[in-house]
Amino acid sequence: MFKKKSVNSEEFIFYIDLISDFLKKKNLIKSINTFIKEKAKFNTQTSYGLLVFQKEDNPVTFYDENDFESYEKILDEKWETRETEGSLFENGLFEILAYIFRKSREARKNYRVIIISDTPSMLSDDYHNALYDLLIKAKKFDTFIDIIRVGDQKFYKDDVKLKVVTSETHGGVLYCNEAKSFLNILTSLIQSKSEFIVVQPELDNQMLNEDKIFYEKLAVDLISLDPDDEEKCDICEKEVCPICSAYSDEVHKCFNCGAKYHACCAADYSISNNIGFKHLFRCIQCDTLLKLDEDYVEMIYEEEYTEEVEQDREIEEVMEEVVEEDISEVQTIDEITYDEEDQKITIGEGILNPETLKIPPSLNIFPQESPPAKKIRVGGYFGQEVTVTENQSTENLLSSATETILSEVEGSTQVKEKISITTLKPPRRSTIKLCKICGFTLRSTSTCPKCGFKN
Numbered sequence: 495m496f497k498k499k500s501v502n503s504e505e506f507i508f509y510i511d512l513i514s515d516f517l518k519k520k521n522l523i524k525s526i527n528t529f530i531k532e533k534a535k536f537n538t539q540t541s542y543g544l545l546v547f548q549k550e551d552n553p554v555t556f557y558d559e560n561d562f563e564s565y566e567k568i569l570d571e572k573w574e575t576r577e578t579e580g581s582l583f584e585n586g587l588f589e590i591l592a593y594i595f596r597k598s599r600e601a602r603k604n605y606r607v608i609i610i611s612d613t614p615s616m617l618s619d620d621y622h623n624a625l626y627d628l629l630i631k632a633k634k635f636d637t638f639i640d641i642i643r644v645g646d647q648k649f650y651k652d653d654v655k656l657k658v659v660t661s662e663t664h665g666g667v668l669y670c671n672e673a674k675s676f677l678n679i680l681t682s683l684i685q686s687k688s689e690f691i692v693v694q695p696e697l698d699n700q701m702l703n704e705d706k707i708f709y710e711k712l713a714v715d716l717i718s719l720d721p722d723d724e725e726k727c728d729i730c731e732k733e734v735c736p737i738c739s740a741y742s743d744e745v746h747k748c749f750n751c752g753a754k755y756h757a758c759c760a761a762d763y764s765i766s767n768n769i770g771f772k773h774l775f776r777c778i779q780c781d782t783l784l785k786l787d788e789d790y791v792e793m794i795y796e797e798e799y800t801e802e803v804e805q806d807r808e809i810e811e812v813m814e815e816v817v818e819e820d821i822s823e824v825q826t827i828d829e830i831t832y833d834e835e836d837q838k839i840t841i842g843e844g845i846l847n848p849e850t851l852k853i854p855p856s857l858n859i860f861p862q863e864s865p866p867a868k869k870i871r872v873g874g875y876f877g878q879e880v881t882v883t884e885n886q887s888t889e890n891l892l893s894s895a896t897e898t899i900l901s902e903v904e905g906s907t908q909v910k911e912k913i914s915i916t917t918l919k920p921p922r923r924s925t926i927k928l929c930k931i932c933g934f935t936l937r938s939t940s941t942c943p944k945c946g947f948k949n
Contacts, residue, residue: 503539503540504605505604507545507607508543508545508565508608509586509590509607509608510544510545510546510569511612511613512610512612513577513578514612514645517670517676522676526680543559543593545586546572547582547585548577549575549576549577558597581613584615585617587607587609587628594635594637595712598712599712600780601780602781604636604638605635605638606640607637608640608642609639609640630662638665639663639665640665640683641656641666641667643668646672653667706771713774713784714782714785716747716749716755716784719747723754728778729760730756737756744756746760748780750777750780750782761786764784765795769783772788773785773792929942929947929949
């Protein structure tokens with residue numbers, strides 16, 4: 495069975511939305527150049543794009559390129575003619591998202607949009623509402639948007655709008671209050687997003703029905719095979735479909751990469767791996783967005799999956815009946831009583847009645863057998879034999895073991911005076927001196943009795 499390939503390429507798109515001179519052209523070009531060189535150190539397939547609006551001309555768009563000299567040339571030539579009367583924030587994102595949607599029909603990659611802006615957009619809320627609707631769709635196409643707001647102000651009118659845009663696309667808003675710190679802020683996006691080559695955002699498959707037409711327009715139908723193409727499905731790897739076992743199930747292919755599908759295999763795969771609608775799925779080889787006949791997929795779904803659901807329900811009903819029968823056979827204990835010497839505990843109907851609730855004479859309702867006693871000898875083989883139990887504490891055992899000291903003398907046992915171990919003290923150490931002249935041992939004197947030398 496074919497294994498799904500992970501996304502291993504990305505495209506950075508720089509949207510220059512600068513109308514003031516807070517960030518100079520030279521600083522901007524140098525920073526982007528450094529960004530591209532640092533990004534090249536990562537083993538990823540990375541391309542770049544650029545968008546700059548012009549005063550009296552169409553916006554400059556530059557997508558999916560690797561030559562930075564082209565970027566530098568465009569920024570150098572179009573810097574003075576860029577739009578400086580106001581921000582076109584929403585318009586620029588409309589253009590970029592439209593490109594991403596078109597490009598996603600052919601291949602799948604991570605799209606990293608970095609917006610460099612210095613002025614809030616003054617467009618109406620209708621623009622923002624339309625943009626928000628596109629952002630919800632864009633994050634399903636692995637789109638990440640970061641915004642760098644440059645300027646010396648602490649607060650901007652569109653702060654909330656910017657954070658909504660970035661939060662919906664797994665990005666963030668960064669504020670650059672000093673032009674010299676722009677390079678560090680820009681290059682920090684390399685480190686924070688480099689892991690996206692292997693980590694994808696969690697995409698839910700819950701889509702609104704009114705969005706179906708949008709995704710159907712993006713998706714492409716499978717096409718017929720060429721005369722020289724091998725009629726072998728890339729999903730089941732067989733010529734005859736194993737699902738329907740019919741030779742009439744023709745094989746079709748993806749227009750972009752040529753991956754081949756039986757109709758049944760494609761429908762079964764799309765039902766399990768769709769983008770939110772059962773008949774829309776991505777190609778197993780190139781991730782192109784493909785579509786099948788919706789009625790045909792629904793028919794396959796009802797035939798295959800409805801039967802499984804009904805079987806599961808039948809099994810659940812049988813299990814419930816078995817459980818109910820077992821429960822009915824179990825006898826319920828309504829009351830447990832304990833009687834001993836006219837004292838009784840009643841558990842059941844009268845458990846909350848203080849007149850019937852009495853305290854037992856002991857907490858141990860069921861008497862426990864005392865552990866067996868053990869006999870040990872203290873002081874060796876000929877020592878005293880002492881009987882102990884497991885409940886006897888170490889302190890009591892130690893006390894009883896040291897009350898009597900026994901000794902073996904000429905075959906008879908002699909009993910000495912009882913000594914408590916707590917009264918025993920270490921012997922006092924006496925000091926012994928030697929004469930410095932003759933070496934005689936001096937006891938309780940400093941004058942040697944042998945040579946008379948006073949030590």
